[in-house]
Structures are given as structure tokens and as C-alpha cells.
Amino acid sequence: MSADVSVQIRFDVNGTGQDLRVDPERRLVDLLRExxxxxxxxxxxxxxxxxxxxxxxxxxxxxxCLIPAVMVDGRSITTIEGIAGPNGELSAMQEAFIVEGGLQCGACTPGQVVAATALLxxxxxxxxxxxxxxxxxNLCRCTGYAGIIRAIRSAAAPG
Ligand code: FES
Ligand code: FES
Known part of the structure; x- marks a missing residue:
């Protein structure tokens, strides 16, 4: 029988407190997704x-993908789910990505929007x-980046 090496952590994700036991080797991306x-x-x-x-x-x-989940103990995390409003209304940045053609397949888009939100x-x-x-x-294999740049510019200076 192996010893339980999991660690109790408390943190906040998008305004909601979480209290979990995690393996020291578990990554934050797995904690969030799984x-x-x-x-x-x-x-x-x-x-x-x-x-x-x-x-x-x-x-x-x-x-x-680089952060051990134990490192977020006591910290506040914002994910793409927390970028939209409480009732799911899109942020100005999310709207701008749609209007300006800042996405195609969408695989990179949550990361792009989170990074762009942090920039502004x-x-x-x-x-x-x-x-x-x-x-x-933030790499994108689809858009050629022009739409992403336009979207961020547009969100920074709406209208
Ligand atoms: S999946 Fe984390 S930086 Fe690429
Ligand atoms: S929209 Fe497909 S990778 Fe960026």
C-alpha cells in the first residue's frame, strides 16, 4: 500500500472558493479541466x-500546463470561463474576437482572449x-494573427 502524498489546497477560481486534495505532481491544467x-x-x-x-x-x-496545482494554494485564478460576465454575457474582448475575425478553429482562442485581457x-x-x-x-495555426491584432486594437478603443 502506498502512502497518500496528496496535499490539501484552497484557492479561488473565477470568484468561487475551492478546497481540494491534489497530488503534488498534478498540473493546474488537469485540475481545471478534469x-x-x-x-x-x-x-x-x-x-x-x-x-x-x-x-x-x-x-x-x-x-x-507548467504550474503544479499545489502552487495555487491561497491564490485566485481567472480562466476563460471567468472572462465572460456572470450570466455568460461576452466581454468586450470576446465580442471583438468574433467581430474582427480573431478566430477560426478556436483551439487557441481561450488562451488568446485571456492573454489579450491581461494585456489591456x-x-x-x-x-x-x-x-x-x-x-x-500565444500561437495560432489558423488566422495569420491579423484578426487577433484587430480584435485587441478594437477592444482597446471601442467604436
Ligand atoms: S499547452 Fe500550455 S503553453 Fe502550450
Ligand atoms: S484559430 Fe485555430 S489555432 Fe488559432
Missing amino acids: DLDMTGTKESCAVGVCGACSVLVDGELLSA REQPDPSDAEIRDWMAG
Whole structure:
């Protein structure tokens, strides 16, 4: 019989407190997708390169595939499910991605939206160069990025 090495952690996801036991080797992306059924956070590369699993931890943009779940003990996480309003109404950024053609297959889109939302919190009126620089960690195989840049520009300066 092997010893139980799981660890009790308490954290907040999109405004809701969570209290779970987790294996020390469990990753945050698995905790979100499998234990909490929050499948909006995607996994693609699994090595911190593509940005598909982007989440905010205490407001900081991080890759959930790289973070051991135990590291979020006591912290607040925002996933793509928390970017929309409480009744599911889309955020200005989500609307802009739709209107400006910032998505095609959608695999990268939750991560793109989370990263772009973090950018505007940091820099409400970014230049195109600043957008490209910030979003460099979020890869997209479909759009060619032009629609993504337009969407972020549009959300930053609506109308
Ligand atoms: S799946 Fe996490 S960065 Fe690619
Ligand atoms: S929309 Fe398909 S990977 Fe970005």
C-alpha cells in the first residue's frame, strides 16, 4: 500500500472558493479541466510554448500546463470561463474576437482572449508593436494573427 502524498489546497477560481486534495505532481491544467470540469482552458503543446492554457493567477498571465496545482494554494485564478460576465454575457474582448475575425478553429482562442485581457489590464491603449510583443507567447495555426491584432486594437478603443 502506498502512502497518500496528496496535499490539501484552497484557492479561488473565477470568484468561487475551492478546497481540494491534489497530488503534488498534478498540473493546474488537469485540475481545471478534469477535476473542476472547466474545459475552456485548452492544452496543446504541454511545454509552455503555445499559450493555449493561459490563465491568470493573482492577475499574472501564466501557462497552466507548467504550474503544479499545489502552487495555487491561497491564490485566485481567472480562466476563460471567468472572462465572460456572470450570466455568460461576452466581454468586450470576446465580442471583438468574433467581430474582427480573431478566430477560426478556436483551439487557441481561450488562451488568446485571456492573454489579450491581461494585456489591456496592464496597458489599456497598446500600440500594434506592444500587442504583437505581448501576444508572442500565444500561437495560432489558423488566422495569420491579423484578426487577433484587430480584435485587441478594437477592444482597446471601442467604436
Ligand atoms: S499547452 Fe500550455 S503553453 Fe502550450
Ligand atoms: S484559430 Fe485555430 S489555432 Fe488559432
